Amino acid sequence: MNKVLLGLLLGAVLGAVDGLTSWFTPAVRAQLAGIVIGSTVKGIIAGIAIGFFARKVHSLALGILFGLAVGFVLAFIVAQLQHGYYLEIILPGSIVGIIVGYATQRYGAASAGVPAPTR
């Protein structure tokens, strides 16, 4: 699977799962659908960005770092819009970014003639 598609799918799935976990927070349970949709869109945007980065830069460390940065920034923006829950939104969002960054570098199919980063 190519890196952008992998980033998109992984970002969407992890974003949706991330959104669903808000069910455990009774205060926001009523807004679950909106949170899941927002979180999924956030995951898709992060995944595409990370996937494109992985296609250009073949480095596991940089991929993870970029994933962390994108995840953090997007989660921070969402938290700002929510006016709260900074830790609950930024921390998981950043880790999801790291996971997508790692996965696109490690498992995404490299372009022809470009070796995948070493383990």
Next chain:
Amino acid sequence: MKFLSDKTVDHLRQTADTPDLSGTRYQLLERVARGGMGTVYAATDETLGRRVALKVLDVPVAGGDFARRLNREARVLARLEHPGIVPVHDVGTLSDGRVFYTMKFVEGQRLDKHIEAVTSLPDRLRLFLRICDAVAFAHARGVLHRDLKPANVMVGAFGEVLVMDWGLAKIMREQSADFAEDPEATILQTPKSAGAPADTTQATQITGQGTVLGTPGYMSPEQSRGDVAHIDERSDIFSLGALLQFLCASPATQVNPNGTWRRDKAREAICAKSTETDPGKRYANVTELSADVSRYLDGLPVSARKETIFDKAARFYRRHTVAILLIAAYLAMRILLLIFSRR
């Protein structure tokens, strides 16, 4: 009466053994190594102005058959054009009747010396795969090496891996249409009745050299029995298995019997299958062996061993350790956030 000292005798012997290259295009430089079959010298090819390795066979030429066989052997090796096989440049006869080859002069280290500096098991296995490539190529051309061991593999200055010393190499006519035209190409066809006692003398006579047919520890049981009729590519696979065992011995083990790399059943199974006493239980060809080693390197199941569910889980974990740990970290963080948010 005055006796000569041992040192003087040795010197005289070496001087007498030094090949006289007059009448050839080569100029002798220095003695490089000595093997069971002959001595290798560094020489200069004066016509092409390059350094070559010149191997002079020690065995005196008693008759035309021996020289003809060696010439044919050199012709066969010259056809083995592969990056992992030392190319033979020339073959000829010295003024004293001794046959010589010239080959590419490889500047590097023998594998047994080289791996002292290679502490990573995957790197060692990748070296092994390159040896397999060369041997598989030779087998595809109908040639058996029959003396594969660390000392017969050179690793060049740029990491190139070269299989050396094809002095015991034999040809399997039926596997190579290219050599079928050579009336002397069949060496291994002498029939030997099943159940007949092993006779190394007979094997020696068949090969016509009266020299060692392999190296203990790396020689297959059928080869050490002199069971010439049953020697085929699986004999080389046995030697490759022994070579693999050597490479899989950890650097610590080589100097300290208590220190080892982590034991791995899949790796051990590959070694065990390669070195089975019964050739029928070994890998059928080198390609199968190298495919299993490649699968092992990639963290995939190997054909030499049937996995249990726990083995599969362990292998999956080893292969995806970082991803699993990241997901575990995510879940742990989620649980912690949940706990703290409920307080």
